[in-house]
Amino acid sequence: xxxxxxxxxxxxxxxxxxxxxxxxxxxxxxxxxxxxxxxxxxxxxxxxxxxxxxxxxxxxxxxxxxxxxxxxxxxxxxxxxxxxxxxxxxxxxxxxxxxxxxxxxxxxxxxxxxxxxxxxxxxxxxxxxxxxxxxxxxxxxxxxxxxxxxxxxxxxxxxxxxxxxxxxxxxxxxxxxxxxxxxxxxxxxxxxxxxxxxxxxxxxxxxxxxxxxxxxxxxxxxxxxxxxxxxxxxxxxxxxxxxxxxxxxxxxxxxxxxxxxxxxxxxxxxxxxxxxxxxxxxxxxxxxxxxxxxxxxxxxxxxxxxxxxxxxxxxxxxxxxxxxxxxxxxxxxxxxxxxxxxxxxxxxxxxxxxxxxxxxxxxxxxxxxxxxxxxxxxxxxxxxxxxxxxxxxxxxxxxxxxxxxxxxxxxxxxxxxxxxxxxxxxxxxxxxxxxxxxxxxxxxx
Ligand code: PLZ
Numbered sequence: 001x002x003x004x005x006x007x008x009x010x011x012x013x014x015x016x017x018x019x020x021x022x023x024x025x026x027x028x029x030x031x032x033x034x035x036x037x038x039x040x041x042x043x044x045x046x047x048x049x050x051x052x053x054x055x056x057x058x059x060x061x062x063x064x065x066x067x068x069x070x071x072x073x074x075x076x077x078x079x080x081x082x083x084x085x086x087x088x089x090x091x092x093x094x095x096x097x098x099x100x101x102x103x104x105x106x107x108x109x110x111x112x113x114x115x116x117x118x119x120x121x122x123x124x125x126x127x128x129x130x131x132x133x134x135x136x137x138x139x140x141x142x143x144x145x146x147x148x149x150x151x152x153x154x155x156x157x158x159x160x161x162x163x164x165x166x167x168x169x170x171x172x173x174x175x176x177x178x179x180x181x182x183x184x185x186x187x188x189x190x191x192x193x194x195x196x197x198x199x200x201x202x203x204x205x206x207x208x209x210x211x212x213x214x215x216x217x218x219x220x221x222x223x224x225x226x227x228x229x230x231x232x233x234x235x236x237x238x239x240x241x242x243x244x245x246x247x248x249x250x251x252x253x254x255x256x257x258x259x260x261x262x263x264x265x266x267x268x269x270x271x272x273x274x275x276x277x278x279x280x281x282x283x284x285x286x287x288x289x290x291x292x293x294x295x296x297x298x299x300x301x302x303x304x305x306x307x308x309x310x311x312x313x314x315x316x317x318x319x320x321x322x323x324x325x326x327x328x329x330x331x332x333x334x335x336x337x338x339x340x341x342x343x344x345x346x347x348x349x350x351x352x353x354x355x356x357x358x359x360x361x362x363x364x365x366x367x368x369x370x371x372x373x374x375x376x377x378x379x380x381x382x383x384x385x386x387x388x389x390x391x392x393x394x395x396x397x398x399x400x401x402x403x404x405x406x407x408x409x410x411x412x413x414x415x416x417x418x419x420x421x422x423x424x425x426x427x428x429x430x431x432x433x434x435x436x437x438x439x440x441x442x443x444x445x
Contacts, residue, residue, distance in 0.1 A: 005048035005075070008427050010437075011059040012405040017042045018056030039064075039409060040402050047074035050426030050434075052407060060407045061434040065421045067409065068232070068264045068376070071291040072336045073425040079294040079336070082328040091325060095124070096317045102327035109334050110302045115260075115274055116282035121308035123301050124322030128263035128289035129157025131299040132226065134316060135285045136161060139224035139257035141315070142307040146181075147217045149225040149256075151209075152188040153234030153413050156226065156261055165226060167234060168413050184217050188231070189243035192369040192380060193387055202242030210250050219254040224285075229275035232264035235412035236378035236419050238371050244281045251284070257307065259285045263299070264376075267291030268337050268424060271347035271374030278373065294333050298326035342424040346374035349422060349431060353377055356435045364442050366393055378419040380412065389414035393445070400441035406434050 017025065017040070024043045042054035047070075052060045065071060072079065086102075095103050107122035114120065125131050136148055148165065150156070156165040158172060164179035166172050173179070189205035191198040213219060229244060231237040251258040260283035265275035269291060272278055276286075284307060289299035297320075301308075336342065350373060357379055361367035365384035372378050381390045381397070394416045401408045411417045418438075422431060 005073070006046045006051055006053045006059065008049050008051060008430060009059055010051070010061050010405045010430070010433055011057070012403075013058055014056040016040070016054075016058055016060075016403055016405065018054065018058060020055035024055065040407055048076075049073055050423055050430040058405060060402075060405045061430050061437070062407050062426070063420045063422050063434055064407050064409045065423045066295060067290065068269055068421045069290045069295050071267050071269055071342060071424045072294050072333050072340075073423045074295065076294050076332065076336060076425075078332040079296075079329050082332040083296070083325055086325045086328040092320070092323060094319055095322045096319075100324050100327075102324055102331060103322040106298075106300070106322065106327045106330045107302075109331070110288070110300055113273055113334070114283075114286045114288075114302045115276050118282075119305040120302055121305050122303075123308075123316050124327070125299045125301070125318055126297050126320050126323075127157070127299050128261075128287065129159045129162040130318070130321075131263065131287035131289055131301050132156045132162045132165065132259075132261060133159060134301045135226070135259045135287050135303070136165075136224055137316070138285065138301065138303060138307055138311060139259065142310045143223045143255060143257060145221055145223035147222045148183050149186055149209075149213055149217070149222055150183060151186050151227055151231075153190065153231050153237055154185075154188070154226070154228060154261075155231065155233035156228075156263075184213070186212055188234075188237060189239040190235075190237050191240045192371070194240070198240065202240035203246065205240065206243050206246035206250075209247065213250075219250075219256065222254070222256045224257040224259050225251050226259040226261060228261045228263075228265065229278070229281070230265050230270060230373065230376060233411050235380065235414075235417045236372050236376065238373060241279065244276070245279050248281045248283070257284045257303075259283060259287060261287050263287055263289045267333065268343040268346050269374060269421070270372075270376050271343055271350060273337070273343055275373070292333060293326050293329040296323075296326040296329040298323070298330055340425070343374075345424045346376075349375040349424065349426070350377060352428070352431055353420060353435065356439075360439055360442060366390060366442075372420075375420075375422055375424055378411070378417050381416045381418065389416035391415035394418055396445070397438075397441045400444055401437055404437045404440065406437040408438070
């Protein structure tokens with residue numbers, strides 16, 4: 001087994017999904033609970049660079065990165081090498097039973113790389129949701145307060161607490177209540193939909209959120225404010241300038257722990273190592289996952305030492321948290337981000353994609369907004385000249401892209417956003433060809 005990339009080409013040799021994938025999908029229906037669904041049920045046999053290869057021999061251009069995970073590419077050679085070496089030595093001892101160096105090394109790296117030069121500590125867990133759960137536990141413990149503030153369109157996971165933190169009912173919450181107590185939702189600085197217009201969106205939304213927090217909860221009762229610096233599942237909403245800094249200042253003045261959910265935005269995706277850096281926001285706690293370990297399950301909570309050090313020994317942990325194989329993958333990812341200058345690469349991807357997306361929006365008035373940073377970009381589809389969401393057109397464009405061999409994802413509270421998350425190592429010719437396919441999908445309407 002080598003970790004060589006499959007040929008870097010788009011190749012459509014059957015219907016998508018093809019006969020082999022369709023047969024597997026039938027088998028799946030009898031074995032896998034339908035609650036877990038797939039965007040595009042092509043069954044994957046290989047992936048790497050900018051492509052995903054399926055059981056029928058189709059090679060799709062990947063504009064999804066497994067939801068912002070394979071920033072360094074699938075089967076990245078550096079990741080594969082470290083993972084293989086670790087699997088040969090030991091696969092698990094449980095860090096809470098007998099520790100190992102790689103866990104410490106990953107925490108050292110996170111403490112160094114996350115925003116702010118204050119003293120930090122980290123813990124490692126298994127998923128984004130688990131990282132957010134722990135961030136809230138730590139904030140509550142350290143402040144002795146209960147309330148947690150979140151935002152419209154926010155997404156933080158599927159566990160009881162993180163599902164409660166999440167804004168959208170279908171499909172995440174419907175029927176799964178009752179939800180966790182002491183969670184309060186505030187308005188989001190959503191430039192495209194802000195009633196007062198883009199110009200004043202940042203300061204107005206911050207003022208409104210702060211007023212609501214003060215009046216409805218009382219700032220002294222708030223343990224944590226949890227926010228994605230660019231919202232992911234909720235629609236790739238890049239908050240208007242000034243919004244995050246104003247919230248961070250309010251938290252600082254009121255002893256509220258500012259938690260940045262960098263699960264989707266982290267690890268060079270937006271052109272900075274972490275999206276908070278864009279406006280110089282320094283969170284008290286950063287939750288990371290996804291891009292951290294090239295697809296191996298790993299997540300982390302990194303926070304101010306004075307918060308993290310409060311928790312009694314044994315108060316945090318889990319059987320698999322910081323698994324040694326996943327830690328080796330993370331160390332490889334961090335080397336790769338640095339050596340290959342992947343944050344610059346993310347900016348270069350944005351520089352190629354944004355002008356083409358803007359030009360596409362000029363030709364197609366159904367594209368109401370083009371937004372994002374680096375390699376985290378999106379277009380929002382609406383009835384022309386309005387902000388009325390067009391989820392049907394969004395699904396249709398995604399379907400056309402899929403049929404032509406381009407894997408794109410949708411998102412958004414209204415299901416009307418096409419999002420683009422190519423691996424940061426995607427070759428330029430595939431990036432451009434993916435955009436050609438997208439343009440053709442719009443032209444076909
Ligand atoms: N915070 C910002 O984007 C995961 C969810 C896919 P886990 N996003 C993809 C789905 O439908 O389940 C996410 C995120 C942000 C937290 C999470 C949760 O991370 O690793 O999926 O638990």
